Amino acid sequence: MTRYEKSIETHNLARRYISGGVSSNFRYHTIPVPLCFVRGKDAYLWDTDGNRYIDFVLGNGPAILGHTPKPVLDAVRDTLDKGQAFTSVHPEELALAKRLTEIIPCAEEVRFDVSGTQANQIALRLARAHSKKDTIIKFEGQYHGWADNILVSVGPSLNEAGPYNTPTTVAHSRGQPKNVVENVLVQPFNDLAVISQTVSKQSEHIGAILVEPIACNTGVIEPAPGFLEGLRNLCDQYKIVLIFDEVITGFRASLGGAQQRYGVTPDLAVFAKACAAGFPISIVAGKREIMNGVTDGVIHGGTYNGLTSTVAACAATITTLAANNGALFKKMERQGTTLIDGINTLGRKHNLPLHAQGIGTIFTTVFTEKQPLTHYRDYKSSDEGLRLRFIEELQHRGVRTTSRGTWFMSSVLTDNDIHETLNTVDAALEALKQEIAKG
Numbered sequence: 001m002t003r004y005e006k007s008i009e010t011h012n013l014a015r016r017y018i019s020g021g022v023s024s025n026f027r028y029h030t031i032p033v034p035l036c037f038v039r040g041k042d043a044y045l046w047d048t049d050g051n052r053y054i055d056f057v058l059g060n061g062p063a064i065l066g067h068t069p070k071p072v073l074d075a076v077r078d079t080l081d082k083g084q085a086f087t088s089v090h091p092e093e094l095a096l097a098k099r100l101t102e103i104i105p106c107a108e109e110v111r112f113d114v115s116g117t118q119a120n121q122i123a124l125r126l127a128r129a130h131s132k133k134d135t136i137i138k139f140e141g142q143y144h145g146w147a148d149n150i151l152v153s154v155g156p157s158l159n160e161a162g163p164y165n166t167p168t169t170v171a172h173s174r175g176q177p178k179n180v181v182e183n184v185l186v187q188p189f190n191d192l193a194v195i196s197q198t199v200s201k202q203s204e205h206i207g208a209i210l211v212e213p214i215a216c217n218t219g220v221i222e223p224a225p226g227f228l229e230g231l232r233n234l235c236d237q238y239k240i241v242l243i244f245d246e247v248i249t250g251f252r253a254s255l256g257g258a259q260q261r262y263g264v265t266p267d268l269a270v271f272a273k274a275c276a277a278g279f280p281i282s283i284v285a286g287k288r289e290i291m292n293g294v295t296d297g298v299i300h301g302g303t304y305n306g307l308t309s310t311v312a313a314c315a316a317t318i319t320t321l322a323a324n325n326g327a328l329f330k331k332m333e334r335q336g337t338t339l340i341d342g343i344n345t346l347g348r349k350h351n352l353p354l355h356a357q358g359i360g361t362i363f364t365t366v367f368t369e370k371q372p373l374t375h376y377r378d379y380k381s382s383d384e385g386l387r388l389r390f391i392e393e394l395q396h397r398g399v400r401t402t403s404r405g406t407w408f409m410s411s412v413l414t415d416n417d418i419h420e421t422l423n424t425v426d427a428a429l430e431a432l433k434q435e436i437a438k439g
């Protein structure tokens with residue numbers, strides 16, 4: 001009997017009825033199979049074999065208040081008897097929109113959607129309509145959802161990625177039309193000199209720069225000092241719309257997102273994931289003159305946008321995160337920093353090139369001599385095999401992180417959980433060291 005016997009059984013059955021056994025390709029990469037989870041509560045998850053995990057995946061980010069957060073569930077429950085979809089506007093939707101304009105620096109107006117992918121689509125459409133230019137700049141290794149027109153250079157191999165200064169735009173999925181690469185220019189993150197040159201040469205075609213202000217999907221890479229300010233200046237100079245994809249950093253880098261944390265205001269921003277603690281709502285926010293495109297020929301639809309339940313979840317999440325002057329953020333930052341420092345110390349103790357970096361509420365663990373990571377190619381050249389073995393050893397001992405190496409913090413972790421996690425890292429590294437010594 002293995003630790004994962006029932007999960008394996010479930011997966012074998014699931015593959016017969018759910019294509020690939022899971023409902024998103026990004027759930028497939030799990031050890032030894034996508035585990036079958038039966039319950040989540042606070043900072044923990046339980047699988048069908050009865051194993052408990054301290055959860056740093058959190059649904060890939062949303063569950064910032066942990067699993068089953070009471071204030072959010074209570075708020076959602078209150079909506080269930082009122083009705084969900086009125087296909088117009090409702091008072092709580094208006095109140096939430098107003099609150100968001102107070103919280104998010106770039107938000108003069110907002111629109112609601114249901115996913116990060118879709119909110120990025122309307123942001124891109126608004127940007128192109130406003131700038132009247134079609135080319136989008138995105139950064140290598142960044143992910144903005146799985147839609148055809150932006151699913152490029154998300155994780156190219158170093159062989160296919162092309163020259164550092166002029167990366168090749170690489171389609172990420174079979175089935176994408178060949179011309180998807182035509183309207184997207186890929187640039188290296190954190191290199192203002194390269195991007196300034198690109199923009200100055202091609203500014204008459206470039207309508208938008210779309211950026212994850214912290215590169216969260218391939219390493220957690222903070223913007224270098226001056227990088228976001230530099231993008232802002234370029235966009236102002238060349239009449240380009242600056243879009244921050246804050247699907248991860250929204251309500252996580254701070255309540256107002258990375259734009260608030262770093263003090264740089266984009267023209268448009270997209271928030272999702274943590275903004276409703278697990279319920280499906282996303283937000284596109286921005287300057288009135290750009291957002292107003294929706295009243296002037298820019299089409300944005302969505303049957304499930306702004307449901308009473310998801311609006312209530314978002315409002316309750318804001319109330320919880322804003323309480324006591326953002327005390328939960330301070331706690332997550334403190335505990336996350338303890339983990340980052342502790343993991344780096346343990347890496348040195350075991351003489352392994354383990355490196356943790358990020359901010360308190362989200363960070364990454366990779367194996368590399370090139371520390372810190374500053375752009376995608378640093379991450380891509382780190383030791384993927386060792387990272388996956390580390391994650392496997394953590395999982396065997398009850399700590400769950402993403403296969404990319406990203407750790408999401410929740411506000412319900414106790415100091416004991418942090419202590420237990422560091423002990424688990426210590427044991428996992430010991431196992432790896434012994435394995436390496438055996439050859």
Ligand SMILES: Cc1ncc(COP(=O)(O)O)c(C=O)c1O
Pocket residue numbers: 060114115116117118120143144145146212217245246247248272273
């Ligand atoms: C930065 C970023 N943008 C967009 C998306 C897509 O969001 P969704 O999965 O809600 O469509 C993700 C999802 O992981 C993301 O990390």
